[in-house]
Amino acid sequence: MWKNIYLWLDERIGFNDLYANLLDRPEPKTTWWNTLGSASLFLFVMQGLTGIFLTVYYTPSPDHAYDSINYIMEGVAFGWLIRGIHHWGATLMVILVFIHMLRVFYTASFKYPRELTWLIGIGLFLATLGMGFTGYLLPWNQKSYWATVVGTQIAGTVPFIGEFTLKVLRGGPELSALTLQRFFSAHIWIIPAVLAALIGVHLFLIIKHGESHFPTKED
Amino acid sequence: MSGSNELSRRDFIKVTTGIVGGLIGAVIGLPTVYYLIDPALREGGKESWVPIGKFDDMQIGVPYPFSFTRVQVNGWERTASSFGGYAVRNSDDPADLLVLNSTCTHLACTVNWSEEANAYLCPCHDAKFSIEGEVLDGPPPRPLDVYEEHRITEDGIVEIFFKEA
Numbered sequence: 001m002w003k004n005i006y007l008w009l010d011e012r013i014g015f016n017d018l019y020a021n022l023l024d025r026p027e028p029k030t031t032w033w034n035t036l037g038s039a040s041l042f043l044f045v046m047q048g049l050t051g052i053f054l055t056v057y058y059t060p061s062p063d064h065a066y067d068s069i070n071y072i073m074e075g076v077a078f079g080w081l082i083r084g085i086h087h088w089g090a091t092l093m094v095i096l097v098f099i100h101m102l103r104v105f106y107t108a109s110f111k112y113p114r115e116l117t118w119l120i121g122i123g124l125f126l127a128t129l130g131m132g133f134t135g136y137l138l139p140w141n142q143k144s145y146w147a148t149v150v151g152t153q154i155a156g157t158v159p160f161i162g163e164f165t166l167k168v169l170r171g172g173p174e175l176s177a178l179t180l181q182r183f184f185s186a187h188i189w190i191i192p193a194v195l196a197a198l199i200g201v202h203l204f205l206i207i208k209h210g211e212s213h214f215p216t217k218e219d
Numbered sequence: 220m221s222g223s224n225e226l227s228r229r230d231f232i233k234v235t236t237g238i239v240g241g242l243i244g245a246v247i248g249l250p251t252v253y254y255l256i257d258p259a260l261r262e263g264g265k266e267s268w269v270p271i272g273k274f275d276d277m278q279i280g281v282p283y284p285f286s287f288t289r290v291q292v293n294g295w296e297r298t299a300s301s302f303g304g305y306a307v308r309n310s311d312d313p314a315d316l317l318v319l320n321s322t323c324t325h326l327a328c329t330v331n332w333s334e335e336a337n338a339y340l341c342p343c344h345d346a347k348f349s350i351e352g353e354v355l356d357g358p359p360p361r362p363l364d365v366y367e368e369h370r371i372t373e374d375g376i377v378e379i380f381f382k383e384a
Binding site: 049056070075076079082 | 247250251253254255257258260294295296
């Protein structure tokens, strides 16, 4: 029976084509440096999953944010593990995405026809930083509170539109419940949606163009 | 390579990826299940005697409404839950006291005593219970629950034995 189900699905999806195009693509001679993109993708999925699980207990309100995280760390079974992975995964993701970017730059992989992949990659890097910035506030402890005061204050120094930007980020002139709520919204809905969309195009382009050769001495 | 029993490089990679992936999945996945169902595994069940009113205030044949609140720590917050019911006296005999739980046995809304209908009415699905808690009309599967254990203190206060879920 399983075989029939598989055949029915295969006829409509075409597993062989998928396998050949996604996993069995021809590759140039590669090194571990070529795995950083996949590693970033893995971390994105990991952060998504652990993040979803964290929202089961986390409450984005000044009254409860700190206590709910405390509860995750000490009250819930394996809460420390889920939050630990999310916490350290976030740091690792920023580092990996950045090294991935450096690798593409140093091997000149951003050149024709891959400029668009590179530009979208810049968007992905900025969105990753955005995830780090918004996620940092959510525990609502002293460190995250003042880090966000400073971070949004820096945005406020931009000429002409600075004050407006600061108010948009904070949801008003001061840090408040509105700030926490909109950072939470950005962290779990807006930026992940942007990330997912950009990753989709990024991957499509990579599969379309294939990996680039590393330049040789003649190049 | 082909025809030999040795694992090809390709197959080795596939098997290794499968095993390592499975391990990571298990190490993360199993704790996650536990993490999600953890609150359901908590033992509650504090027991206590709860005063519901003076015996002398309860008139024969008139349901005496009472309510009380229990505070429980759920997660990081103290939650107050309300409970209530009706004490029904049928005679002068202190032992002849029926203490009903006002939680509807259909889907747990709260029933109210109605003088005109001479019944407990549930606002949610029009359930109707007699003064003794028997089902008169509507969807409830069984009569109103009864606080079986109750006692009267020396001061004439009625107390019920209450066990948290």
